[in-house]
Amino acid sequence: MKNKKVRAGLPCRLLPVIVLLLALTCGLLTGCHGSSGMAEFQVPESFDTARQFELTFWAKNDTNKTQTAIYEKAISDFQAIYPNIKVNMRLYTDYGKIYNDVITNIATNTTPNVCITYPDHIATYLTGNNIVVPLDDLMQDPSFGFGGSELAYDGPDSGEVIPEFLEEGRIGEKIYDLPYMRSTEAVYINKTFVEKLGYEVPDTLTWDFIWEVSEAAAAKDDSGKYAVNGQNVMIPFIYKSTDNMLIQMLKQKGAGYSTDEGAIEIFNDTTDEILYTVADHVKTGAFSTFKISSYPANFMNAGQCVFAIDSTAGSTWMGTDAPLSDISKDKLVQFETAVRPVPQFDPDHPQMISQGPSVCIFNKQDPQEVLASWLFAQYLLTNEVQIAYAETEGYVPVTSKAQTSEEYLDYLGRGGEDNALHYQVKIDATQMLIDNISNTFTTPVFNGSASLRDAAGQLIESVAKSVRRKETIDDAYLKKLYANTISLYRLDQLGSGDAIGGGKQELGELPATSKALLGILALTWLLIAVYFIRDRMINKQKNG
Amino acid sequence: MKKKLALLVTMAMVLGLTACGGSSSGGSGDAEPAVPETKNEADTEKGEGVMTYEEYMAAELETEVVVETYIQAKQEWLQDETTGQGKATFYTQDADGAYFLFEMPCTEEEYNQLPAGTKIKVTGYKSEWSGETEITEGKFEIEDGSYIADAVDVTDKLGTDDLINYQNQYVTFKGLTVEPAAEGSEDAYMYNWDGSGDEGDDLYFNVSLNGQTYSFTIESLLCGPDTDVYKQVKELKVGDVVDLNGYLYWYEGPNPHITVVTVQ
Incomplete structure (x- = not known):
């Protein structure tokens, strides 16, 4: 990191x-x-x-x-x-x-x-x-x-x-491919701050909850400092991987992302709603992203973030006593860390990404x-x-043989015994995934699915950046954003015909070196053709 | 004639095969980063609508900035995996201060037309990432002029709050003692910040001055494994006394990207 x-x-x-x-x-x-x-x-x-x-x-x-x-x-x-x-x-x-x-x-x-x-x-x-x-x-x-x-x-x-x-x-x-390790995303929560703001951390957070508490944490006192931490810096909610953010929100809403065959469905009304919501909370300073601000763990451990969403495989960086840290010890603050699944629209039917x-x-x-x-x-x-x-890390073994082994169960049962191998936050994150394996999902894989994933993240990043730059987010903005995203990621060149075994990726104009290579190949075949024609003509003349 | 034709065809095929092979090794940015050889004066007068360094530093984050600056070194040109767009990161400086141009969009051809010293006008957004002030989404145009900055000696600023005022500048630290790269280790360097990497990854090494230890970096995108400085750091011994030149990058504190090592 x-x-x-x-x-x-x-x-x-x-x-x-x-x-x-x-x-x-x-x-x-x-x-x-x-x-x-x-x-x-x-x-x-x-x-x-x-x-x-x-x-x-x-x-x-x-x-x-x-x-x-x-x-x-x-x-x-x-x-x-x-x-x-x-x-x-x-x-x-x-x-x-x-x-x-x-x-x-x-x-x-x-x-x-x-x-x-x-x-x-x-x-x-x-x-x-x-x-x-x-x-x-x-x-x-x-x-x-x-x-x-x-x-x-x-x-x-x-x-x-x-x-x-x-x-x-x-x-x-x-x-x-064989799975090697699996992780998901988790919300790492500064529980101390949540309770200071007058809330209790529920078993499963809703999006409404996380936005509401984040807005409360963005409030400043009379001195101009953030009331909840007394510091000049506070980004209540930071998301590490905004592609996952949009993908999971769409999935939870039952909205389109792509079909299994590779047809693009991401540009829909639900995406509009999500982006407007993101814009609202960026505007108040309640929300930011890794690409804009930095690693969520750095802010969280300095007492400058309430909700950090990152991979369970990043759990060893989260919390006051995290075994790994990028910030100096004098910046660390003491707080209690809670781990929960990513926020849900329907907490009774949680859905979260499977990755790893x-x-x-x-x-x-x-x-x-x-x-x-x-x-x-x-x-x-x-x-x-x-x-x-x-x-x-907060990885889960991919076999039931390992998951149910005495050794692994002993490891899970010793959370908090130390801040290294048995670091509590890491084991909490791992256990959270084990408890939710049946609630995980993945996105369809097709030739171009990596582009669509990047495009999903870029939609949120673009809106967040535009808000910070005082641009207006409205229907016209989104229309233009979608058009630019489609063009940038060549999404109009994907689709059902481009699923595996389907079409070819359009890769734009070839660079000069590639053109030269193809030119050499063409020249080679031309010379071969000239040679054979000439050879046949000579033979004809000899025979004639 | 047949022999000549066969030779021609063979040569054409060999050329084709050679170009197809490509390279799979890691690499570095500017082949000779930050080794100032020529020195010109930086223009002190700015063009119309261009900010002074002072105005740039005073500008709010996420606002548009326009600066005229001189390329000092550049990291490797990269192509976005999914969009195919090119971008590169530049260390630039004028007479008054430095500007870090993070992932500025440019084609490979443009990148190759920007050697150290080149004057450019950049319009982009002032951003901050983990304490590093930088210009993002920059658009540039090449202007007349050339300038390579002298290294500013900031040895006595190490460990002080004043050091940040030299952020991104080409600086020098003198008389530092090489310390073990990790507790309990006798090695003077390690790959990546925790030793998890391999040849071609960033190198991290520790040096001390007046009883305080500081971590310095060989950023592999700037100075890859083929560069002298990368090889030199791998030859360092604990206890060596060194002078270090490099760019004062920032990540949650000073994180100099070293480009020149001189063992005393």
């Missing part, structure tokens, strides 16, 4: 999507990419333990050295079990960079074997043929699948991977190498890895 504003961008020289487009459209460059010619993976009948395999594993951590150490231990333990498999890990702290590098390496047929990723990203990888291995056959294989007879470790049995989480990896007819890293396997020419990849990927679902990694 420290010191890095989210940079949703890609290094220029990689030009990943362009490279992917070229690789996928220039079929003649078989020596260059090879990916479009990859054979469909078939599960081998046996695993060749006499051969040596070297796998590349691209892993993502939350800038958390404990997570890094757990990956390293998992690899070491796995290699001890399978001495003929060596796993080389490359660490990332940003999903965007993984996505970028995968796209680039698809083009050069140098994808990793195993990769931590998001389903939205896999949807793009799938625009190539047989690039990502469908896992259905592997999972069900009697020898090497879940609970398989030939596995050399104690992995989850069939049915022990939480079905809701497993289904999140389904794109079209097949499952392309998944793991996919890339196809290779050698089915044995893919099988080795699967063995490692499946090893990440063993209790040893699942429990250790889940305990680093």
Whole structure:
């Protein structure tokens, strides 16, 4: 977390999507990419333990050295079990960079074997043929699948991977990724301030409640300071991921976002209502966002925020005694932290996003190498890895085998014993998700779903910024905002025809380097054609 | 003739294959950031409608600002994952103060036309993020003029409230002693703020002066693993005495982005 504003961008020289487009459209460059010619993976009948395999594993951590150490231990333990498999890990702290590098390496047929990723990203990888291995056959294989007879470790049995989480990896007819960890969002609440303002923290917050208390907390005293904290700074309600904010509000309202096929439904009356509400509370200073202000945890821990909505995987940053903090100790204030599900419109039927890293396997020419990849990927679902990694943050293990294990239940039962492994806020956040697994949902995955998600967040960010800049938010403003958003994120080029296996992404004008490449290819074919025509004419003359 | 044609075709194919390969390594921004070699005077007179540094600092947050400033260094050009739009972050300065241009929209071609020293007029919004004052959503135009600022010695400002008055400027700290990067460690640096990273990530290192320890950073988007300073920091030993130059970035307090390390 420290010191890095989210940079949703890609290094220029990689030009990943362009490279992917070229690789996928220039079929003649078989020596260059090879990916479009990859054979469909078939599960081998046996695993060749006499051969040596070297796998590349691209892993993502939350800038958390404990997570890094757990990956390293998992690899070491796995290699001890399978001495003929060596796993080389490359660490990332940003999903965007993984996505970028995968796209680039698809083009050069140098994808990793195993990769931590998001389903939205896999949807793009799938625009190539047989690039990502469908896992259905592997999972069900009697020898090497879940609970398989030939596995050399104690992995989850069939049915022990939480079905809701497993289904999140389904794109079209097949499952392309395994869940690795799951989280959701939580409201981290300065309970001390809420009670000081005359309210009680309910079991489930409504949106009306959070707005009302936030407005109360935005009140200043006669000296011009905020009454609730006596400071010059107070942002009562800060949302970290505004894409999730709009997505969850629409879902709770039963309003459109997108269809499973990729038709865009986000521009509707409910979105209008939500944006007007956001505008009202930005105007009074009751609400802001991470992109505008900073990490919610920094404000919360300094006593400058009442409600911070962030991932449960960010729980170790929340609260006076949080084990991780970006602010200096002299800025920390004492308060009691409560954890609740994200606010609801209908608290009797809560709905919240399911998120968290998944793991996919890339196809290779050698089915044995893919099988080795699967063995490692499946090893990440063993209790040893699942429990250790889940305990680093407010993550939940993705198997019932881990969730119901004595070790994990003991961990959950020891919340508050210390401010490190058993940090109360973290365990409260974790327990909240466990209690609400059946209330989680995900958004449809299709080619372009990542753009729609970004667009959702941008709607809220734009309105918030405009209000702060004293612009008027009215129907004309929203109409223009929607048009600009559609254009910026190319949403008019998505739709049902662009679901997986459907159309191609419109990527705009090619850069000069790509044009040059295509020019060279055209020249090559032209020269070949000239050569053959000339050759035939010479032969004709000789024969004539 | 056949041989020549075959050679031509082969060369064309090789060229095509080479361009297809691309690069997957991480990288840095300006190849030679913040190493002032030429020095010009900054214009003290501002154009019509352009703010002085004083007026800029006095402007309220989220209001439109217009400044004339000189690029001192730039972070890597980035392309938005979903929109495809380009943007880059610039460290800029005029004779009176510094302006941090966060993720200013620009094409790759424009980015390459903005070497250190270039004078630009920027219209954007004054924003603040975790204590860092910056200009966001900037639109720029190139103007005549060139200026590279000298490093201001702020060694005696370390640990004082006065340091923020030099925010974003090119500064120097002299005579600092390298300390362990983490408690109980003998290493002088670590990847990312907690050691969780890998080659190519930011480097963090600690230095002390008069008994106080301060954390400094090699921002990988500014100075990546191929740069001298990145390599130099990895060679530091606890106990080395160093002079450091860099840009006084702010994140919940001073967080200098170091570009030059000189071991005494």
